[in-house]
Each structure stands twice: as structure tokens, then as C-alpha cells.
Amino acid sequence: MSKMHITLTVNGKQEELLAEPRELLIHVLRERLSITGPHIGCETSHCGACTVDMNGKSVKSCTVLAAQANGAEITTIEGLGTPDSLHVLQTMFREHHGLQCGFCTPGMITRAYRLLQENPDPSEEEIRYAMAGNLCRCTGYQNIVKAIMAAASELNAVKEAAQ
């Protein structure tokens, strides 16, 4: 089968590559572009560890074909913050112990990022509903919810201060 010329904007950077249409977005990100923040957990659309932002939607990149993603804008955890300048969500996950082993965390934070874009002041119930596509086997979720609520308050406080 012929390879396709695929263009992606990943974390603001234009990427071009040749890939078979059957390659999955998660494989392209991790193996071709060395963007290893999105993790392969279950590889069956259940766990959410591979969650990335694609054209403003949270998607499970193990269930998106590279060909489908052609032309898309992708944001991964690498595009949200850096070790020197963490995203508020990253800071709050650390402060509130929203992670233990950390495997699910990139997917959790990338999903929470989109949630807060759509709903800047979510209730606890709304957070649990919106995060239902991401599994964590360590925390019991309580501190993940706390971290997201804290991040929302912080982001809203910054917004208010700016106005």
C-alpha cells in the first residue's frame, strides 16, 4: 500500500511525514515525532492515556488513523507546559497529589485542559462526567477532581485580575 504525505501541526510546529494510512495517530506521535507524552495504555479506546487535543476536541489517539488526522492541529501535554513553566493544571496536579504512578496523567491533564476551555467553572459532578473517559488505577480520582477544581479557580482568578 502506498504511503501518504501527512501534514500535522503538533504543539504549534508544522510536521510533515510519510505514513501508511493504517498507522494510528498515537504511533505517529510517539514513534515518528518522538512526542512520548501521550501514552499507550489499553490501545482499545477505553483508558484515555493516549488523549490528545485534535482541532479543539479531546480524542483518544489510539483510535484515530494518521490519515484521518491529516491536516489537523494537535496539542499534547508537551504543548501545555514545560518543566520550567508548568501549566496551571500541571502545578495543581502536583500540589493536590493528582497523580501517583503518573502513567494516566498526560491524558488526564490534556482532557482537563479541553474541559476548562469549554466550561471554565465546572462543578465536581461536571468534572467527574467530563473526565469519565480517563482511567486512573492509583488515585481513586478524588485528588484528580480536586486538582482540576483548583486549576479552574486559579485560572479564573488570573482572568478576573486581568480585567
Added chain:
Amino acid sequence: MIPAPFEYHRPDSVEAAVKLLSDFGEDARVVAGGHSLIPMMKLRMTDFGHLIDLQAIDALKGIRIDGRRITIGAMTTQHEIIHHAGLATAAPILAEAAGQIADPQVRYMGTLGGNVANGDPGNDMPGVMQCLDATFHLNGPGGSRVVKARDFYEAAYFTARAEDEILTAVSFDTPAGGQAYVKQKRKIGDYATAAAAVVIARSGGRCTAASIAMTNLADTPVWCEEAGAALAGTDLSAAAIEAAVGAMDRAIDPQSDNRGPAEFKRHAAAVVLRRAIAAAAARA
């Protein structure tokens, strides 16, 4: 977990997509959001050489409300349905059902067209569409035609859609009365153990009309005319509701599987139907 090789196509019109389907015949499949098809491809349970991606066809997108008639393009996602203000007023059962499908990430990608055309008995929208007496719009080499949702499903994964046709839209009238979709599932992301779609019209305390359809309790969705008729003309007394539940129980044909024995599914079906009738009546 990598699909077998295929050629990828992204046509930008329905005509171009239908032409590709005609050219490649059984060797082609269309993909909408892909969240039913791609897992099957990864398990190598599919066998085709050409994948036709419908994402670039603008004519398949969008929700239109013209007076009482609602038309939803096949590529409209569950996420878009959940957040559509007009639909929330005109037919809130759509968002209620969409919000119980899979999980948030899947709902950003999963489409109404894929959900109704796939023919999986576990899909939620087919039952909703039968409850609403929706019309499915198909487009093939010979032009367009319509099929009623209540006539569309033949068996699991077998529908009235021909191999060279694409489901382009669904349409239905604004439901008259209260609506509810109640679903019992084992966990987030699961298909229904049992689910019920109910519309109830009331006037002066009496039920004037009712429509009832069930999900994942047979190899097709089950619209149960007798169950609706058992409620029409009554004051929704406990006896009337149990008559409807009894009619529903005779219409379904659940099979024992990892969601439980058939007897349990009948029990769950009765529970969700009673809850859906109560909710729809309260909203009527």
C-alpha cells in the same frame, strides 16, 4: 493492534463518496467518526481495501430546525448534539441519549449517522430514532431515497442500506410531549444492558399518545407499538404502566451474555421502561 493495509480516500462531496463506493464495491467501507470501525480494524475483524472517510463532506454536517421538522446531518457528532441549543428545546431526548453514549472523547468523534447506520444492536440512537418515528435519508448511485427508522433494521449489522449507499441525514418531527431515554449500563463506556426511549403526550392528565422503543434487547432495536398503545387513553395508572411493561417484555428477545442472563435483562428492561415512562410523563 494495527489495522491491515488499506487505501484511504477523503472525498469532498456525497456524489464523489458514492462513486468511490460504486467503484470499489464490497472492497470499500465508509468511516464517520471511526469509533466502532477502527477497533474492529485493529482486531483484524474487517476485510476491505478502501476506506472512504466522510469528514470533508460539508453537506453531511449540521442540525437544521425548520418549524416542526428537525434534520440532522449524518456527520454531526454526539458532542455537537449535546451542546446544540435549538435541539435542547425541540427534542431534548437527543442530548439525553447522546450524553449516555460511551465517554467524552468518543462523543467528540462519534456521529449520529455512524451510530444509526452501523446496525449494532448496542447503539443507542437507533431506538431513539424508532421512538421518534424518524426518517433516514440515503444516497446511492440511483439518487436519494428515504427509509423509516422503524423499517431500517433487519438483523445485527444488517440494515436496509445497500452496499453502495451512504446515510446522509436523519429527520423527524419535534416530538409532541415529554421524552426520556433511560439506560442501564455496567460502567461508563459500556453499551446498554437495557435502555428505553419513551415519548408521552398528555392532555388534561390523560396520556393521549405514547411511543416506546428499547435498545440492546434483541438483534435490532425494538419499537413496541403495543406498549405505546397500552398507555394511550389512560391516566398512566400503575395498571396501565404494567400493561405497557408486559407488552414490551413480549416484544424483546434478549440473549444471555457477559451483561447478564436473559432473565436479568428482562428485569432491567422493565426497570428502565418504568423509569423512562415516569420521567417522560413528568416532562409532558
